[in-house]
Amino acid sequence: MSLYHGIFKRDMQIAFKQKAELVQPLMFLLMVVTLFPLGVSPSPDTLQRIGPGVIWIAAILSSLMAMERLFRDDFQDGSLEQYILSGMALPAVSAVKVAAHWLVSFVPLLLLSPLLAMFLNLTVDMYVALVLTLLLGTPLLSLIGAIAVGLTVGLQKGGVLLALLLIPVFIPLLIFATSAVDSAALQLPYHAQLAIIAAMLLLATALAPFAIAYSLKVSQN
Amino acid sequence: MLEACGLTCSKRDRTLFEGLSLVINAGELLYLRGPNGAGKTSLLRILTALNEPELGTVLYNGIDISKDKSGYYQALFYLGHKSGTNGSLSALDNLSFWLAQHKVSVDVNALYDVLEKVGLVGLEDVPVRYLSAGQQRRVALSRLWLKPAKVWILDEPFTALDVKGIHMLESSMKDHVAKGGLIVTTSHQPLSETAGKHRVFDLEYRF
Numbered sequence: 001m002s003l004y005h006g007i008f009k010r011d012m013q014i015a016f017k018q019k020a021e022l023v024q025p026l027m028f029l030l031m032v033v034t035l036f037p038l039g040v041s042p043s044p045d046t047l048q049r050i051g052p053g054v055i056w057i058a059a060i061l062s063s064l065m066a067m068e069r070l071f072r073d074d075f076q077d078g079s080l081e082q083y084i085l086s087g088m089a090l091p092a093v094s095a096v097k098v099a100a101h102w103l104v105s106f107v108p109l110l111l112l113s114p115l116l117a118m119f120l121n122l123t124v125d126m127y128v129a130l131v132l133t134l135l136l137g138t139p140l141l142s143l144i145g146a147i148a149v150g151l152t153v154g155l156q157k158g159g160v161l162l163a164l165l166l167i168p169v170f171i172p173l174l175i176f177a178t179s180a181v182d183s184a185a186l187q188l189p190y191h192a193q194l195a196i197i198a199a200m201l202l203l204a205t206a207l208a209p210f211a212i213a214y215s216l217k218v219s220q221n
Numbered sequence: 222m223l224e225a226c227g228l229t230c231s232k233r234d235r236t237l238f239e240g241l242s243l244v245i246n247a248g249e250l251l252y253l254r255g256p257n258g259a260g261k262t263s264l265l266r267i268l269t270a271l272n273e274p275e276l277g278t279v280l281y282n283g284i285d286i287s288k289d290k291s292g293y294y295q296a297l298f299y300l301g302h303k304s305g306t307n308g309s310l311s312a313l314d315n316l317s318f319w320l321a322q323h324k325v326s327v328d329v330n331a332l333y334d335v336l337e338k339v340g341l342v343g344l345e346d347v348p349v350r351y352l353s354a355g356q357q358r359r360v361a362l363s364r365l366w367l368k369p370a371k372v373w374i375l376d377e378p379f380t381a382l383d384v385k386g387i388h389m390l391e392s393s394m395k396d397h398v399a400k401g402g403l404i405v406t407t408s409h410q411p412l413s414e415t416a417g418k419h420r421v422f423d424l425e426y427r428f
Binding site for chain 1: 266269271272273290291294295297299301302303304305306307308309310314318319321322323324348
């Protein structure tokens with residue numbers, strides 16, 4: 001157990017030593033969200049209608065920027081080989097690394113979300129729904145993203161391929177998440193959408209670590 | 222005893238080697254030679270089970286290494302082209318993490334002793350990225366003296382090392398073999414006498 005704690009600590013240490021990489025996706029997110037009132041229309045009604053979608057799309061795009069960091073350094077400097085050669089259970093290692101990645105790349109986004117909600121004139125009900133979908137949905141982004149990162153880590157210019165692989169996979173999540181917030185805006189219950197996102201998250205939590213471990217092994221060839 | 226039986230490996234439709242068999246006994250140093258692209262690294266990676274051969278098996282003490290990876294990995298030390306150290310962390314952090322990862326318990330004094338041996342005293346807190354290439358190599362190599370591994374697989378271990386560093390590594394190789402260890406190494410410069418007796422295995426470049 002302390003071994004996995006060590007991996008977690010190491011990843012956090014590295015993340016906080018590369019602050020620029022932590023802050024850049026957040027700045028990107030913030031800028032995309034600020035562009036919409038300028039580009040679409042600053043009228044509060046329009047913003048409220050497009051707001052949830054804008055925040056979710058910006059979150060997905062900015063997460064793609066931060067996603068590569070998950071295994072890129074470990075692959076390039078050979079730490080990944082050493083993980084495999086240590087005989088540790090690779091699925092467990094992947095799970096710990098994904099958890100650490102989620103904490104450093106998505107928790108700041110959650111902290112930033114009240115500000116984004118104010119920018120886009122979301123009501124309190126909509127904001128609550130938004131935070132709930134983000135809480136359930138962003139770990140899913142990390143888990144699924146990690147599989148694709150594992151597959152593309154050995155390729156040069158894997159970044160664009162990563163986006164092409166992942167964006168279609170994230171479509172269902174986007175649909176259910178924005179629909180939950182829309183329902184909240186109309187004072188309708190949105191448990192069903194949340195339940196579906198939660199189900200996707202649970203399935204990914206159970207299976208993704210094995211897929212990630214396998215993709216990392218494949219990338220060694 | 223490490224045994225390779227009928228290994229075949231091809232990369233991008235080019236067969237690197239076919240039906241290659243090799244036996245390396247305990248207390249033996251095998252020096253793998255061959256031109257660039259002959260498949261030395263591929264062979265070494267197959268011997269560590271990082272890559273799988275197209276055909277053939279590798280046995281360690283008679284057990285297939287792909288079937289008992291964790292047992293084999295306890296006895297293995299592998300150093301590839303990539304050092305396996307993170308540039309943002311210090312030598313000390315990198316080594317302590319690696320030791321925990323490989324389940325080797327070493328007390329702090331022993332760690333400092335090894336750092337002194339490889340000439341990194343005073344640099345143990347500097348992020349590895351800021352060290353010179355040779356010093357980075359020394360950080361990676363210092364693990365050799367920390368993990369009590371029987372099998373050493375070293376891919377071009379002398380890269381970027383200075384004369385003193387090469388001498389130190391070669392004499393450690395000799396000691397390791399004398400103690401009944403087993404080493405497979407590649408290098409483009411011939412091993413000197415300091416490395417002791419060794420067997421040469423040539424890999425040909427194939428078209």
